[in-house]
Amino acid sequence: MTRSAEAFALENFALQCGTVLTRAQLVYQTHGELARGRDNAVLYPTSYGARHADIDWLIHPDRILDPRRYFVIVVNMFGNGLSTSPSNCEKCALAEQRFWFTHFDNVRAQERLLIEVFGIERLAMVYGWSMGAQQAYHWGALYPERVERIAALCGTARTTDHNRVFLESLRAALTADPAWTGSGFDGIPERGYRAFARIYASWAASQAFYREGLYYKLGYDSLEDYLQRGWEANYRKRNPHDLIAMIDTWLRCDVGDNPIYRGDYCGALAAIRARTLVMPGATDLYFTPEDCAVEAARIPDAEYRPIPSIWGHRAGNPYQNPEDAAFIRAAVRELLDRPAL
Amino acid sequence: MTRSAEAFALENFALQCGTVLTRAQLVYQTHGELARGRDNAVLYPTSYGARHADIDWLIHPDRILDPRRYFVIVVNMFGNGLSTSPSNCEKCALAEQRFWFTHFDNVRAQERLLIEVFGIERLAMVYGWSMGAQQAYHWGALYPERVERIAALCGTARTTDHNRVFLESLRAALTADPAWTGSGFDGIPERGYRAFARIYASWAASQAFYREGLYYKLGYDSLEDYLQRGWEANYRKRNPHDLIAMIDTWLRCDVGDNPIYRGDYCGALAAIRARTLVMPGATDLYFTPEDCAVEAARIPDAEYRPIPSIWGHRAGNPYQNPEDAAFIRAAVRELLDRPAL
Numbered sequence: 001m002t003r004s005a006e007a008f009a010l011e012n013f014a015l016q017c018g019t020v021l022t023r024a025q026l027v028y029q030t031h032g033e034l035a036r037g038r039d040n041a042v043l044y045p046t047s048y049g050a051r052h053a054d055i056d057w058l059i060h061p062d063r064i065l066d067p068r069r070y071f072v073i074v075v076n077m078f079g080n081g082l083s084t085s086p087s088n089c090e091k092c093a094l095a096e097q098r099f100w101f102t103h104f105d106n107v108r109a110q111e112r113l114l115i116e117v118f119g120i121e122r123l124a125m126v127y128g129w130s131m132g133a134q135q136a137y138h139w140g141a142l143y144p145e146r147v148e149r150i151a152a153l154c155g156t157a158r159t160t161d162h163n164r165v166f167l168e169s170l171r172a173a174l175t176a177d178p179a180w181t182g183s184g185f186d187g188i189p190e191r192g193y194r195a196f197a198r199i200y201a202s203w204a205a206s207q208a209f210y211r212e213g214l215y216y217k218l219g220y221d222s223l224e225d226y227l228q229r230g231w232e233a234n235y236r237k238r239n240p241h242d243l244i245a246m247i248d249t250w251l252r253c254d255v256g257d258n259p260i261y262r263g264d265y266c267g268a269l270a271a272i273r274a275r276t277l278v279m280p281g282a283t284d285l286y287f288t289p290e291d292c293a294v295e296a297a298r299i300p301d302a303e304y305r306p307i308p309s310i311w312g313h314r315a316g317n318p319y320q321n322p323e324d325a326a327f328i329r330a331a332v333r334e335l336l337d338r339p340a341l
Numbered sequence: 342m343t344r345s346a347e348a349f350a351l352e353n354f355a356l357q358c359g360t361v362l363t364r365a366q367l368v369y370q371t372h373g374e375l376a377r378g379r380d381n382a383v384l385y386p387t388s389y390g391a392r393h394a395d396i397d398w399l400i401h402p403d404r405i406l407d408p409r410r411y412f413v414i415v416v417n418m419f420g421n422g423l424s425t426s427p428s429n430c431e432k433c434a435l436a437e438q439r440f441w442f443t444h445f446d447n448v449r450a451q452e453r454l455l456i457e458v459f460g461i462e463r464l465a466m467v468y469g470w471s472m473g474a475q476q477a478y479h480w481g482a483l484y485p486e487r488v489e490r491i492a493a494l495c496g497t498a499r500t501t502d503h504n505r506v507f508l509e510s511l512r513a514a515l516t517a518d519p520a521w522t523g524s525g526f527d528g529i530p531e532r533g534y535r536a537f538a539r540i541y542a543s544w545a546a547s548q549a550f551y552r553e554g555l556y557y558k559l560g561y562d563s564l565e566d567y568l569q570r571g572w573e574a575n576y577r578k579r580n581p582h583d584l585i586a587m588i589d590t591w592l593r594c595d596v597g598d599n600p601i602y603r604g605d606y607c608g609a610l611a612a613i614r615a616r617t618l619v620m621p622g623a624t625d626l627y628f629t630p631e632d633c634a635v636e637a638a639r640i641p642d643a644e645y646r647p648i649p650s651i652w653g654h655r656a657g658n659p660y661q662n663p664e665d666a667a668f669i670r671a672a673v674r675e676l677l678d679r680p681a682l
Binding site: 169223285 | 501502503505506507509510513514516517518519521530532533535536539540542543544548549550551552554564568626627629631632
């Protein structure tokens with residue numbers, strides 16, 4: 001059963017950047033029923049730019065997460081425009097004002113939601129793609145005894161330097177727009193959106209995706225049509241401050257950068273107790289298979305299984321791509337069928 | 342012997358876009374001496390954003406092109422700010438005004454320079470990196486009987502769709518700047534340069550280059566220092582109209598798109614008679630080894646030999662990178678030692 005989205009309020013929530021939010025909120029949606037033993041909960045945090053309704057296509061008896069068996073909680077990341085974000089909270093800002101959200105913030109807030117609303121102390125799985133995978137790794141490291149399994153698709157537990165350059169290019173392109181004031185936007189960044197979408201499109205699918213003209217098979221008339229309708233239109237739906245805020249989170253992603261691990265990235269990965277499926281896209285250009293393999297080797301019970309796909313980063317969210325969806329479904333079912341450690 | 346740069350004028354030069362330039366010019370510099378039989382000429386066209394002095398480090402008895410043996414002509418591409426470009430010619434503009442240079446224009450102008458100034462009818466080699474390689478392929482296809490050898494480093498004879506997305510992102514980022522008027526810049530695009538440089542940096546070196554922190558070994562203090570001093574400072578030296586003009590050329594690169602081949606890209610490659618060394622960087626992200634291999638297979642006498650390097654696209658211009666330079670030098674010497682067909 002799918003209910004409408006709900007909001008969970010957190011009073012005086014202290015963020016890692018130093019700001020205390022008088023009232024933060026997480027918006028979430030649940031699918032299925034929580035078992036009496038509260039042992040069938042799957043947490044599914046959102047990815048960059050996405051809201052819960054953008055990523056829930058895979059929650060279905062025949063797809064990756066079966067809501068007949070699992071109680072799936074899709075939680076919106078801070079900054080995405082539904083949970084607390086610059087677009088809906090005056091006290092929120094951007095890194096220019098020394099304000100940012102971290103995944104440490106996201107995961108601590110999610111933990112309170114699970115306990116206070118549902119009484120869930122252990123998660124059967126955290127499932128996440130991209131920035132969702134980053135949150136999944138944070139869950140595993142920050143609450144080792146409370147996460148039985150992790151499915152981390154196309155994400156790393158720490159943002160690599162190369163990935164940072166990509167993010168800096170996105171940030172610089174959006175803020176090149178005349179509507180940028182130095183601390184925010186005083187209008188719609190028409191040109192910024194245009195540049196932003198083209199950078200994203202260049203990185204998110206592989207060279208082979210373009211070489212084989214897969215965008216034609218998706219119904220676009222031309223490369224320009226694909227860039228405009230397939231990419232730019234989606235980002236234009238998002239508040240530009242929120243787009244920057246989510247980049248600010250991504251730039252700071254490091255599972256060891258928090259008061260628990262105090263910079264010990266390797267220690268944080270080594271602390272993960274969950275059975276962990278590390279599942280990059282074989283052609284992902286920014287969360288590369290190589291970077292994911294190194295992290296898998298640092299996690300005690302990790303399986304490294306790349307998705308053999310030319311969809312690049314998008315292999316991990318294959319709503320237009322049944323072949324990759326089937327590969328992921330099989331791997332996730334195997335993971336779920338293994339007993340918890 | 343290296344002389345100072347000189348300029349070659351072309352009266353009433355008709356460009357492929359339809360514009361006739363009353364007076365176009367090519368700026369070039371020569372190294373070494375033309376042999377009496379005029380059979381030792383090597384043409385070396387410039388790459389994106391570069392001028393002759395930026396790329397001539399490899400002309401030296403101990404390096405890739407030996408000026409004791411070869412007469413090396415480094416010719417500046419149209420749009421680079423020395424040869425005819427938006428920054429030095431009122432009649433030049435950008436694609437917004439239906440004005441652009443093509444490599445067909447570059448190569449026809451270079452051919453006149455060679456004949457009219459030096460009486461050179463056959464080239465021992467065309468050597469080019471990146472947009473220089475694009476020009477080398479055009480030489481081979483447009484003047485098959487006049488090019489004995491081609492060394493094409495990290496470039497393709499036609500711009501791929503994925504490469505186009507990268508270029509569109511650069512163009513959109515620079516023109517997102519407030520100084521952009523819709524047809525040109527009315528000031529210095531400070532923010533545009535910043536975004537432009539970060540996009541370029543993200544694509545031009547490989548993920549492994551960043552993973553191994555090679556920028557530290559080059560003397561930069563931090564990632565930001567590398568982006569600013571290593572990338573942004575170089576583009577800021579260039580007129581932004583010229584940067585766009587060179588992108589407009591690159592976007593239109595297609596060895597078959599001219600009155601000789603009338604769209605027959607494969608026919609153009611098949612017409613090349615030169616011994617051709619197709620030498621991508623093994624980790625080049627926009628002129629990928631896969632794309633270069635497909636072209637090598639279409640050229641009758643081509644050897645495909647990727648540079649085993651983590652420097653990405655920059656493997657082909659290894660001025661900071663002695664290992665790749667040695668690999669290229671050996672391959673180019675082998676090519677030059679083989680008799681012409």
